[in-house]
Amino acid sequence: MKETVKTGRRSLRRMWPTIDLAERLESTTTMDRPIQIVARAVRGIVRPGRVRDLLHGVPTGNPVHPPLTTVSLGCWLATAVLDLSSVDRRAARTVLATGIAGSVPAIAAGLTDWSSLHREQQRVGFVHAIANLGATSLYTASLLLRLSGREQAGRALAFAGLGAAGLGGYLGGHLSYRLAAGANHAESVTHLMPLGWHNLCDLKDLPDGRPVARRLGYIDLFVLRTGEDVTVLADGCSHLAGPLHQGRLTSEDGQVCVVCPWHGSTFRLSDGAVVHGPATAPQPAFQTRVRRDGLIQVRPAQPA
Ligand code: FES
The missing domain is CATH 2.102.10.10 (Rieske [2Fe-2S] iron-sulphur domain)
Structure with a gap:
């Protein structure tokens, strides 16, 4: 019976390599040391109190990180549409920059939540954060290139940023829905x-x-x-x-x-x-x- 279950999971992983990636991350111990250091640093910087409660979402009754991320993701998707249609360069730059600005509170809230999670959640969350920080960096570089007149190179970096943001979004979904980070554990x-x-x-x-x-x-x-x-x-x-x-x-x-x-x-x-x-x-x-x-x-x- 056990063998059947294992075989079933293996074939599912072959069908959906993203599931394999997320599940492997949960049990990967190689990142544990940097995770510990970063989590401790975040808890040291964002001390218990009003700001930390705000970043968690205590006043709204729900975590604020997920809705904040939709601002950046929405803007960056709009950038891709504008880039593909080439209708308005200035509009593309404006929404791209808005996405970068929106990522600042999203990152602050996400790191604050992440610093108080279980180990398996923190492993997935660490890669989720790296992917999203990578996306923000790529978009920032894209904006700088566009402002210096290198439009094509800027667009290429923006598409790379969209890929990184997509990976980050997938892992964020795994973190929320599979590992129940941010969910109400007393609802039932x-x-x-x-x-x-x-x-x-x-x-x-x-x-x-x-x-x-x-x-x-x-x-x-x-x-x-x-x-x-x-x-x-x-x-x-x-x-x-x-x-x-x-x-x-x-x-x-x-x-x-x-x-x-x-x-x-x-x-x-x-x-x-x-x-x-x-x-x-x-x-x-x-x-x-x-x-x-x-x-x-x-x-x-x-x-x-
Ligand atoms: S504060 Fe995390 S389980 Fe209670």
């Missing part, structure tokens, strides 16, 4: 719990002031007892499913929050809202009640 939680109240555990079985993990059906929960109050969130962090019950409790603007032990996303305990990234999606929160006999019951929080 509320679908796994039927409506209504569910018995969780006895209040007396919970330590006071220290988060613990409890399981309810298929769902892992973060549970914090504070005296007679109980706070319950999904335990798997919405960023990359880190165990929140192992996180540190903190206070932000007078609100109790939990900091994910993996990459530092910070969630408000009262409703699971994201206070700091890299997570951009809120943590599913649950309503709780304690019965007279001390049994804790939970249900998914109702939308306000």
Whole structure:
């Protein structure tokens, strides 16, 4: 059976060499050292705080890197169309330059997201970044050549840039859809719990002031007892499913929050809202009640 699966995958790879490339990158260890150095440098430059949250997309509730990249890609595709049709050199230069300008925030956001990913994601993301930086460099050189009057050479470099951007885009898709970087890793939680109240555990079985993990059906929960109050969130962090019950409790603007032990996303305990990234999606929160006999019951929080 195992042999059949392997043979099936091999023939699929022969059909689609791009799948082979992306999967090989996930397990290639040769880039690990430079990846570590660059990721540490990015985290050192973009320190936790407002700018980092903005680059992750915390205020918008979604990563901002993907929509920012569409600006550059759109402009560079338009450059190719204008170059092929030779209708307007000045327009081609204008959209090309707009694409280069748009790549600056896209690169900043992408590097910030990438610096807080799993190792396999970072390997694919590293090559994705190199391809996109290559594309930006080729387009910059293309613009300089055009401005110096070497139109044909400028066009040739722009087409090479489009190829590099295409490779970068493909790897970005693999990163997002196959490896789920940037996706909400807690989205399925509320679908796994039927409506209504569910018995969780006895209040007396919970330590006071220290988060613990409890399981309810298929769902892992973060549970914090504070005296007679109980706070319950999904335990798997919405960023990359880190165990929140192992996180540190903190206070932000007078609100109790939990900091994910993996990459530092910070969630408000009262409703699971994201206070700091890299997570951009809120943590599913649950309503709780304690019965007279001390049994804790939970249900998914109702939308306000
Ligand atoms: S898993 Fe990355 S911050 Fe929680």
